Amino acid sequence: MARKVIDEPSEDVVANAKRDRAERRNPFSRIALFIRQVIAELRKVVTPTRRELLRFTGVVLVFVVIMMGLVWALDQLFSWIVTWAFGDDTFSS
Numbered sequence: 322m323a324r325k326v327i328d329e330p331s332e333d334v335v336a337n338a339k340r341d342r343a344e345r346r347n348p349f350s351r352i353a354l355f356i357r358q359v360i361a362e363l364r365k366v367v368t369p370t371r372r373e374l375l376r377f378t379g380v381v382l383v384f385v386v387i388m389m390g391l392v393w394a395l396d397q398l399f400s401w402i403v404t405w406a407f408g409d410d411t412f413s414s
Contacts, residue, residue, distance in 0.1 A: 334361050 338358065369377065 331361070334358060 338354075
């Protein structure tokens with residue numbers, strides 16, 4: 322199962338952001354601040370376990386197969402309706 326993760330910024334990131342926002346910074350410091358904040362957010366990312374990854378992959382593959390079947394069935398139905406409505410001699414000269 323997925324681990325419970327609380328997605329809240331840490332206090333130091335919030336304090337730094339507020340302080341930096343209050344001051345007017347040059348473009349290079351704003352870029353550096355952005356990169357620091359991105360790295361801080363990336364540290365919060367939780368990678369799934371092997372079991373979770375296999376389960377998620379299975380769910381996606383089953384969903385794709387079901388959707389392919391649905392599209393195929395609708396294609397067959399519409400093909401039958403068009404053949405019934407317009408006949409089968411569309412290629413005769």
